[in-house]
Amino acid sequence: MALQQRIRGRQAHAPGSTFLAYTPNGNKLVTVGVDNFCRIYSTGSDDEPVTIDDCQENNSAIVAGDGFFIAGSEDGVVSRFSLERNNMEEMLVRTNGPVRDLALSPDGNWVAVASDDLTVKVVNTRDMMQIQYLRDQPGPVKHVAFDNSGSRLTVSCTDGNIYVYSLSSEEPSMIKKVDGMIKRLESDAEASSKVLWHPDGRAFATPTPTREIQVMSFSDWERQRSFRTKHSADITAAAWSPNGAILATTSSDLTLRLWDASTQTLLHEYNDLKATILAMVWHPTENILSYTNNDGELFIHTDIVPSEHASLLQKSLQPAPFFHDPSEGRAGNAQPKLTNGTKHTLPDRARRAGTPDSLDDILGSDGISDDGVDDFVVDDDGAGYANGYGKRTNGHLGALQNPSSKRRAYSSSSFRPETHEAFQPGSTPWRGNRRYLCLNLVGFVWTVSQEASHHTVTVEFYDREFHRDFHFTDPWLYDKACLNDNGTLFSCQPSGDAPAIIYYRPHETWTTRTDWRTELPRGERVMAIALSESYVVVTTSTNYVRIFTLFGIPLRVYRQKASPTVTCAAWRDYVLTIGNGPIAGDGSCQLLYTIENVKRDEVYQSEDIVALTPHSTLSSVFFSDEGDPFIYDSTGVLLTLLHWRTPSQARWMPLLDTNLLSRLSTGQKQESYWPVAVANRRFHCIILKGQDTHPYFPRPILSEFEFQIPITGPPKEKSEEDEVMEDGDEEKGRKANREKERLEHAFLLNSTLYLQLLDTITSSRPSPHQRQSLSDLEISIDKTLLQMLGQECLAGEDRGMKALEIVGLMKDNNGKMLELARRVAMRYGREVLGEKIGELAERRAAQIEEED
Template sequence: MPDAQIRFAHSDGPTFVTYTPDGKYLFTAGQNRSLRKFTHGSPDEPDIIDQEPDHGFNTGISANNETLFISSEDGLVESYSVRTASNYKLLTRFSLAARDVAVTPDGHWVAACGDDINVKVINTHDTTKHMILRHHSKPIKHLTFDPSGSLLACSSVDGIIYIYSLTTETPDLLHKVTGAIPEIDVDSEISTRAVWHPDGRAFVVGQNNMDIAVISRQDWGVKKLFAGGHSSDITALAWSKNGGFLASGDSKGNVIIWESKNQNIISKNHYEGGITSISWHPADNVITYGTNQGTVYIQPEPLSSDHEKTLKLHLQPAPGFLPVGADFVRLERRNERKEARPNRQEKTSVDDILAQLEGDEDDWLEDDDGAGYGERNENGKRAAGGLSLGVPSIKRHAYGSWSPDIHEPMQPGSTPWRGDRKYLFLSLIGFAWTVDQKTHNTVTVEFYDQEQYRNFHFTDPLLYDKAVLNENGSLFCSPPGRGNPALLFYREHETWGIRHEWKTRLPDGEEVVSIALSNAYIVACTSNGYIRIYSLYGVPVKVYRQKHAPVVSCTSWRDYVMILGNGPVTADGRAQLTYTIENIRRGEVIQSNDVVAIPDKATLKNLFFSDDGNPMVYTSDGVLLVLQHWRSPGQAQWVPILDTAHLDRRIGGKKEESYWPVAVAQDKFSCIILKGGEKYPYFPRPLLSEFEFRVPVSNPPDEDQAKNDPIAKLEESYVRESVLVSLAEDLVENTRAEEHEKMDVVRRNVSIDKILLQMLALECKDEEKQSKCLEIVGLMRQTRTLEMAIKVAVKYDRHALAEKIEEMRNQMEED
């Protein structure tokens, strides 16, 4: 092994080192109120970033490719530009010393801790957005994010590791790991940092007996031990980029490199001064160490040529775990995934355009006019064509050729890729998301009801790209990979009993377009136009081909499935969006290839059944539609039950926002509010908001108008309640309705009559509106209400009206 390069970077005291993820730069921080920026592989002296003269000693360092983050003893948490080594920014300040700082892999959030007890998690783009972690009673010394950025391990000075989930606006404390790390002082150089393995399934910590424990994420217990290597306190730990090796340093300057697979020591070296920080280069066979004497050791070739081969392999499994998808870790697959990710910053030259035109006359198109044909779909592929779903291209073809404008496939409840992660499913039950780890994905599922359901997380070598959750289980599907067909995976929710799961592979060349899960059936719509239906235990129930193709999406409830497809092309070249509803158990088609009523310029954002089983769609113009009378063939109508553009909070341009649809339950629209120009929810998961239904009968009045003209509000209430009562009546007539569902019909009818009585009382004040009053009375549903209407007419001296109402009451009694 060559001699290490020694850099006297800082004055005596703990020195902290880190490479940027791309490996271009090495940053160091120490006790002399300045930072050093080394260019990897360059013999030049480092750039110096001077800090304020009264700046406290630095205590922590973290970096991504754009920004460097520093914590210090004077309580400051700061950031600097990696490229220019400037653009200083104060992220937050503690009243006491700050002890550590960590940034999420995507760079959106920074966590900082200190002697103030609480941990702060700050948004790097908007520091006014932050989260506070308060479940611990002693100061936190070390912080580390897992590879997905969704979990934060906080090592407290009292010997407890607190594991937080940051997927919600209010962070959840998932677990407290006790007995794994020693108790230390806040200024101790002993490391109790939980260092996550790159595959995210475990982390390592130094223990009291100088061994290194592997803590499994499955049960937070000790999985393996790196034992017998150190005879003094462990002060630093770091995994190689692929997790194949672990480097550990101690207070006497000893550095050991371990092989992860069998926990064997492969090298042991000594450096002057206690080791306080270790950083592996992301690509090269180089490690850098910081010491408590202010020196930095850059060690080339710490691994022999034999072991260097392992360093260049794909992601290695955490100790004690099986390999993570070795069959999927190929250069071709990585390139394929890389191409599938949008890169808005790439530029295209004239030569590039000409070269592309020679190969494919359509691929040169860019979405420079916002028409959408240059965007990528949720699979990361160009939405305007080139899909491996058997979907005809809708791009603007060169040389005047034409093809119809079709509706692209979509999976209800999912978002497109943003950076390295996407939501697979969002609902009122819970949510699932996946993180791209380059060689594999990691999938996490969390539930709102933590008492009834258990969260779970797994390493995903199959690259699942769609999911559905309900009260019974979770359904996932993966696209076909090289040599691997598409796969469906169903898993019952884990309680405290036996958990059932099954998998099935689709025929070669067939890809899943959309999946649905009810409490009775599993539905998969495929690129071949097939609708494949399974029981919850994996029994194939039915396979047929949808009449209108390509298929767009599907959703299900109980025995019903609704499937959307591309129908006939209209005069403007746009394919109609059609739907079919079938009762699977009875084999009965209820609605066949009817049209989904959405405007020409709008697109489908989500579709789902409400909690009481009514089909709903939400469109890009912000309108929620319910399918009324859908159980009666040929009678179904799409009724707007809410127009979010007319919400009170948006009248007069009060708020610039849009809404991500999630579900409809208890006559309320549940959604995620997206501020500004955001199109999709991101992490941490925002809180759900609820809006009452409001049918767009007329322009919604403001508060002053409502006081002067209350009739408009009553008219809207009447139309809305009429729609809801018809849905409730259909449910009672066509299903084995429960008692509360029958009572709901009675309650809604009473509510409608009450609204009509209020309208009658207001209109009776105007003598010229006697005809309208009579129409209002004609809408009443109960004789008792007609009797009360007669009293209202008499009260306002409308005796002729009272006589006509009396005639109507008598006729109703006779009928």
């Protein structure tokens, strides 16, 4: 049966640019044009429209609210009209240049005015004296658009950039400049660069210079899917259907096309247009698209969506067309939890921080909420905890029937511990269609999603003289990777009947390069992988730890005690695994780690606790270039594990708290740090600006920070009093305190590094470099203590006992440093202290002789 289209074309205004707007309820349609009147059409009526004569000529924009509409003209006048009395109520604002576009906030309280002025004015529709000014754009503005909340406004500037403003405070602020997405256009051009906010509020779209409609997610400013419209001329208008399921586009090539938003496929094309469409809007509830053109005509196109696709308009609100939803977990590893064969998602961290008595305010006497959420208890394990109506029964309470026991049973049975999400160290989540699979000091691995069919993977190295970059088409959709000087390790998840795959590709071998792949048992997912100079490590959803040689020989398979598994790391023969353990005081699971030597089959630490602060999470885990374990947590603290080769003696020690960095002391910078590695006794990271949580493209620059054990707070800024007393005794005292803090930090840091290196040398065959480094640390510690001794001697005779304690901390084994310490004491006239140091030297010499 042929589709009968009823297109109602009317000469609404004199030939020329014509614009339109629906009221929020869709009952009225208002048009303006080059003549000096407005017309109001009633939806579904064939009656002549109502005409309002007292308006400006050459109108260029219109918006409509409940009971009113606002029109702007090329003479710079923006006026408010009443739909009840059909007259002009007042002039809201006037601009110096022609008005190019208007945008009305969802609540109808504010109208944004785009004009050839360099400033966008946001005016209160009920009080013209309330005006906000947006000034960050450098040129005239062609379009403006409010987001669904009305708290943000996008400004399409003629310079080809989009400026996003936050209007949630008294003073508007620009929060983002989006460049390279729209075309440079003159403000009076028929082509469009207008931002189209998707109805779900999480993304917007704009026409691009290549005549596509590009979608961008608002939460991470990432380009998502695009509509390849194949228009042969610039796009002049576009509009989302009210539920976001269909996108309509039109162009000066005189075609109008409808697109399925979820698949970006063409649904229907209308190519019988007689003039260029300049504006089009969907009816809020009906299958009607209305549009006006540059010849003064209005078309009310009923049944615009053909019957075979009309069901799309009947759907509920549809999600924006993302490559990858920004709300997904950081590594895509969040999996539904199984309980007796039933899947359910782990709950969010508990939001209530009060005592059990605080339930009294929100629960009725029977333990049921009064706000309509009484049916949240689900009998998911068949144990009879809920009746047929989803209500909680008391049959499981036995003899405990007093009210207090009811409340305790209620809270305990609904409690579920929060497990730590599994993650891959060095990996970032999807942003748009790309993500990093691995970032370290060797190089980085990144992947680009090419729709659902395949990915493209690129491996790049910092030292291109040592290794050559490579890339390949990835039909397996790898989602994890590890990279070192020997090779690259990949893994992908099961899909349908295809199992998870582990793929290792060595960089070079003295024979023909031997890539290898291995499949995991069906249904088993890869949670984290690690690659060392000797082994490949894989942790899976069944809590198995699978260890392979670099040539794919399976060496170990065992079940991890701490579960669910979280992550893993490897270095040479050592493997570190982390999993969820017992419940901590904040309701989350403590993390437990295990370290083993695969070659010797020895376990050094078994299910020991990862030291995290309450409500914090683990961000990364890795071995340093010297082979010591490090972790970086969500609070910005870098910790290392001391004495980890001795069972039950390991402890986590902070080597850097990024919150105390001097670069943050002024409070002017807002930044965080993405951990990459620890090498050369420095923390290597990527600095993230503003609200960014992960690095993105183009390839970020690596930064490094020296270790700074948190002993004191961050440095303070100088006050006015400090400036006045610059040369006084107080200033000298402050300098002495700063020097004292510096020496104490140097002593503690070098002592920690000394203990760490001493453990390494004791447990392995040391290299000459390691022996020399240990000797240098000993000398550095003693020199620092010698300087601290000088400070104490200078401070006075009453510091003698502390000074002697400092000397006792020296590593000196040959007496040279102790002799220097005695001379320092004598130089400052501390004879008694000098004698005590001499006695200490004699005792230590005797002890060394006895040991020999």
